[in-house]
Amino acid sequence: MFDNLSDKLDKAFHILKGHGQITEVNVAETLKEVRRALVDADVNYKIAKDFTKTVKDKAIGQDVLSSLKPGELMVKLVKDELTSLMGGDAKGINLSGNPSVILMSGLQGSGKTTFSGKLANFLKNKKTKKPLLVACDVYRPAAIDQLHVVGEQIGVEVYSNRETKDPVKISQDAIAHAKENGFNVVIIDTAGRLAVDEAMMTEISNIHKAIQPQETLFVVDSMTGQDAVNTAKAFNDILNFDGVILTKLDGDTRGGAAISIKSVVDKPIKFIGTGEKMEAIDVFYPERMADRILG
């Protein structure tokens, strides 16, 4: 995960580690390399620039140059800043409702259906949760079938209704069904399109207003880099969502989305998807991720 970025950051720190005497010039050079590594990893230029400025200010504030181990202190400052950029502490999902309704949003292909299954499986394994999956993609029959396959695989019931093209009605009926049948979590998988468009935004916004979910999650493919961040912004403007799910982190992704998304939408990444299997889900811990990035 993020091997390229990790390598480049490692090289940047070599600049510091390689010198007997560390000077302001070495520190500036290192930070320039850090910024370049971030931009190459698809982090927005302004975010990368602000990042290195913050680290530089802290380095001056903590008098890094006269510390015993300046190289290590610089790595720590970069790690702390990466952690804070990615969200600080890990944030869970709100499961206080009965049922707790979780609305999934995102573009087609981002991994919504797969993640809905993973989350249902994750919650089901907690024993106190009985999730219901809801198929709300009324345009693609294959999407409904896909959710049924997922549900069968993990032993979770899937609510669908092929008779209507009204996703608001399906969601409301599903919540009523959950109440009647003792499901305490309802995960609603919605229709996505290949790009942000008005019809999709209106539809998801209507569902959101009608059901007032405890948790609205935005699912995004981490491979899409800066586009991921732009899409997040568009969805957040409409939905004011609660958290981000970053999928496909097992692929050859550069890391820009993971690093930039929080500072653009000011919402935490809550889970990551690390594969196609139902078990490939992890809670997102910013500090652990920063540790991995810095090797």
Ligand code: GDP
């Ligand atoms: P949706 O259109 O948003 O519902 O997206 P899908 O759930 O159908 O996922 C699109 C494709 O991405 C499928 O082939 C999934 O198997 C794949 N996929 C989803 N999540 C992950 C992940 O975390 N890692 C990998 N490698 N593939 C994933």
